[in-house]
Amino acid sequence: MLKITGIETFYGKIQALKGVSLEVEQGKVVTILGANGAGKTTTMKTISGLLKPKRGTIEFLGENITGLRPDQLLRKGIALVPEGRAILSSMTVLENLEMGAYHRNDKDIKKDIEEVMARFPILKERKEQLGGTLSGGQQQMLAIARALLSKPKLILLDEPSMGLAPLIVADIFKMIREIKENGTTVLLVEQNAKQALKVADYGYVMETGKIIINGKATDLLEDTRIVEAYLGKK
């Protein structure tokens, strides 16, 4: 579904991605792991059009989408939930959800918002509340629900569990499983390597702008290099 080949992305003269190649198959959850500064967020920003790669190609459903803008990619079915959530804190929960569907002009928007609120009842309970007054976990849930309202074929989740308490983290991973069960493909960046590999089908590990290890998630969970560097004793 998504195939990126030899991506090189720069911040000015600093090269953050040094030839990243990866693939995401339709219907799967693929995770990108790696230490801080490895280039995970830069990869997500490059795929979603927020950064333009200097070299390399990005193909989505067989089409070359390299260099397209985020709004163009959203219309093609790629939605990003950025690190730090970026919900609109002075808008209500409902308005945030409506924003997720802003580029759609079909008749199902209302029905889809109802459906999302039924799936995540806390959002229904708080629909008139300002986004900024939600807890961190609720904001993350809202950010993901908002992205789902764009009806993406592929959703990019950048560190959705960051800064959340363990119980809430479990909710977020449950949400990721549900997204997959509903047929949406997921590319997930996570610090929480163990949980990410448990929910994922396939994984990539990045280090200093490159992919250094890739494999089936079940194999990576057993891989001594990964266990030592990312999974620890837990």
Ligand code: ATP
């Ligand atoms: P984190 O988990 O901290 O987000 P990451 O793996 O997502 O880490 P990136 O944020 O993609 O890493 O950063 C990759 C490299 O690019 C790092 O060396 C970082 O210092 C550098 N970098 C990131 N953002 C910028 C920026 N706006 N300007 C200059 N350099 C940047």
